[in-house]
Amino acid sequence: MRIAFMGTPDFAVPTLDALHEAGHDIAAVYTQPPRRAGRGKAVQPSPVQKRAEALGLEVRSPLALRDAEEQAAFAALGLDVAVVAAYGLILPVPVLEAPRLGCLNVHGSLLPRWRGAAPVQRAILAGDRETGVGIMQMEKGLDTGPVRLEGRVRIDHKTAGALTAELAELGAKLMVQVLARPDTYPPLPQPEDGVTYAAKIEKAEAKIAFDRSAGEVERHVRAFNPTPGAFFEYGGERIQILAAAIEDGDGQPGEVLDEPLRIACGSGAIRPLMVKRAGRGAMPTPELLRGFPIPKGSQLA
Template sequence: MALRIVFAGTPEFAAIHLQALVNSEHEIVGVYSQPDRPANRGKKLQASPVKEVALAHNLPVFQPLNFRNDEDVATLASLNADVMIVVAYGLILPQRVLDTPKFGCLNVHGSLLPRWRGAAPIQRCIEAGDKVTGITIMQMNAGLDTGDMLSKVTTGIMADDNGGTLHDRLASMGPAALLDTLKQLEAGQLQPEVQNDALANYAHKLSKEEALINWADDAAVLERRIRAFNPFPVAYTLLGDERVRVLNATISDEHSRALPGTIVAVSPQGIDVACGDGVLRLQQIQLAGKKAMQVADVINGQPHLFQPNYLLSSQH
């Protein structure tokens, strides 16, 4: 039996799930996405990835600022949906919206609840050093990612995973889990599991401000944060007044008592920088106005740019 589905989502992660629903037997009766936003240097309004998928399949698109207006809720109700699927929509849905579809609203969440609730669970689990994550599909309630869990799929977090690779892997896992959950919903076989609030952490939204590397932190902490923040917001340090983005780094076996932020060695293998504890080896960096490069290539092109004993800054 095909379900009448309303889909709500905004970024690429959500668009992949919408495409899977389009390809399924279910009927998409409406798509909700964030309003078009200015993007790139021209600041032209740009449709979200979800809206682009919807338009490509001639699906009706709705972009309310919120659901505070009775008219917006009435429009949703008029779609007569069996269920609303919410994936990284970016809006808190009020109870009257959650109650509108026959089976309520289901959310595809990019982590294993209740470990990471909030906006950036994929990046925060890498930053925290978690060994496993996954996808949780839950029945939404008025709280922030607090609803009953309906199904989970898991994946290990590899030592070289970054925010981008883990995002892509979870995005590839989510659609199958969602379609399976919808099959259970149709059959009346779902077994909701209440979350343990004591195990929950809040995955704060990523900010460009926190991407500035604080060299007083331990090397292990910085290595994880650099991976977590690639490809956004990308960790960076300051070489004089110039930003140097750091896309990849490893923990060096070397030890140093130098002031945190001090370059202690430069070689084709990387730029070794003293940290609060340990030494971090920068391996892939991006200079202002340049493309990302391996440190060996940067040194070949500008051998005097990075010198031992130079102090990289953690402050603007």
């Protein structure tokens, strides 16, 4: 098929690779413009742009798709289908309707649960036992379109980073499967019940609220790993927790219950296993405590 691919972050790269390997004619790759990132705030192309250029594909990075000139340029590609994976820009109706088969989206949840920007993190935070990825026929509404094919995975104790990578690989396989035989996978309307919305993750959410249960705090740690990083504050520093175990314990929320850093929660306690100080790499908690002691009885904010 003649395809336009539209995606931006690492999540989208496996689908781009799969389409290329399947021999589809990728007429153009749309991605968000380069952004300043990293400690030096240098301008960085998106992961999709880097991969597309390595594959020798044409890259387009408009700021928006609202104006008629951009829409005409898209329509002029003469597409069979547009494949979208975490592109990050709203597709106007003329763009949605330009390809012969419309636009197909790789969405990281089991729709209609977790429509929106952060389905993986919200599924972990909510304590969902499973999630998945769906190939959705896009329409004007926010993730409201019918679904052609979906796959399910267990969440278990995965971080958002690990779960996102797993869903990205699964979504790539499902997209290739649908494009190989589109008539075999007709679009099925989403159920009307069970709709939830996965709001965009705000940096302020990353601060750990120890007045929640230990289970909620542990899920919080996994949901914000690798970014923006769940953290607490102590001694004027912000300490990220990258992994934690749930343990028994009783005390004021945020109270350090023993020297190995068992921390009381609203119910139960957690013990950080991997942590990170600002400007440092990840380290096991005992290594942190050797250079940055947090005594028993300390109160974490």
